[in-house]
Amino acid sequence: MSILHLHLVSDSTGETLESMAKAGLSQFEGVEAVKHFWPMVRSEGHLDRVLDEIAARPGLILYTLVGGAVRARLETRAAAMGLPVVAVLDPVVEGLSRVLGREAKARPGRQHVMDAAYFRRVEAITFTMAHDDGLLADDWEQADIVLAGVSRSSKTPTSIYLANRGYKCANMPLVPGDPTMQGLLTLKKPLVVGLTVSAERLIAVRRNRLTALGRGPDDSYVDPDGVARELMMARRLFADRGWPVIDVTRRSIEETAAAVINLYNQREEPAGVVG
Template identity: 35%
Template sequence: MTASNMTHVYVLSDSVGETAELVARAAISQFDTDHVTTTRVPYVDDRTVVDEVIEKARATSGVIVFTIVLPEIRHYLLDEASQKDVPVYDILTPLLNILETKIDAPPKNETGLLYTLDEDYFKKVEAIEFAVKYDDGRDPRGVLRADVVLVGVSRTSKTPLSQYLAHKRLKVANVPLVPEVDPPEELFSIPADRVIGLKISPEKLNGVRIERLKALGLKEQANYATFQRIEEELTHAQSVMDRIGCKVIDVSERAVEETANLIYQAVQKR
């Protein structure tokens, strides 16, 4: 493929540029071709960068897509591109103009407002880091600090549930229940309504574990996936959950999102 056969899309932004690039890629995806390249140019805040990109676009017969809110840079880009006969697409201005009329107030014209680090953002990051740190029972101290603790046998989606709930700003610890390992005493020292047990049918768990073994390149006959081992683990897990007195959710036929919503609702009611 020669350069002359490629369509070059230059994505400009006075911030990160993710929004503009997503729009460009969404449009490109509507065409059955691999002959389009995108180049993102973030933090455009002076005319020199604009001149450089326009020259590249003109040399490659390219297209410029942009989300620039700084008026002086935006106007300069539009004027220069028009003079150099370079196609441009302004993503934000048409919508800003409509909203300005409807809201009856001018836009702030400040860069990066979408990515402002507010309190909610930090809470989400903290929850995600918490879920990673206290995943798979690595540190039982997390049980005492968590908003909710998930317990269950291996392959009951404890980790993906922890991450999903972290995006809802919940600090989640999870603890695997294995017959050979005593559960941490911390599980029995916190209120039962802060613990959620995850159960699964033997048949479903057998299928999930077999697929896991295949993915790891191991034999399907490994003890990990046998019904005898599964029944032993499930019986042990149920006894621990009964001892805690916690709410138990059957994940056999539920998607992670559905289970996560049930857990989130239980926490909210608490």
């Protein structure tokens, strides 16, 4: 097992660095990364203190610093210490600059400003939390997206992930005989997406849920015949209504959410626009 000290130096919160480091590390096996977070580094004095700490635990430095003097000092001192440095956003910013034909605005933390998009995310999260698991069905017409599926088909975590991306979501558990399901059939504005899953995977997830609740494994909730009927009912409903369907059996929450966003964008794309 290799041990890597990974220093994440940012002039903002460091969230971007953390996400990119996680994505990069996922490509390597047998590596234990010890992450050191150094956020809000906006002065040379602060940087010097950080570099003294880095010198005690040398490793790879990933950074997002837009301040010219601070950035130059980091690169100079890192070179003097023989430490590798990577400016993770440079290729993206340079590519955008070439395509757009303009220079980037060097403003620390610009992606975290409380602009209209920020408040849309807050509104989306508030809406989504209030409309989880079939709640407040009378308000579903205000949603951007409504997820439907049998119990334990990843509706809630997918909804929350989408809300963090700025989409107002509601989700509805499909239970045979539940009159609330009728609310789905009259929706006009929201994109309704059906989530399905293999019976084997669903039973395993439900068994884990029952164990966590201290209930016995012979509960009808995990009866194979009952589960098969639930899934058949859901698939029939999706097909009858012409709703797009995503099989979440082998998908992570992020992958499911990405597929939902693609469906939403395709529906919202103006007619005649070729991507």
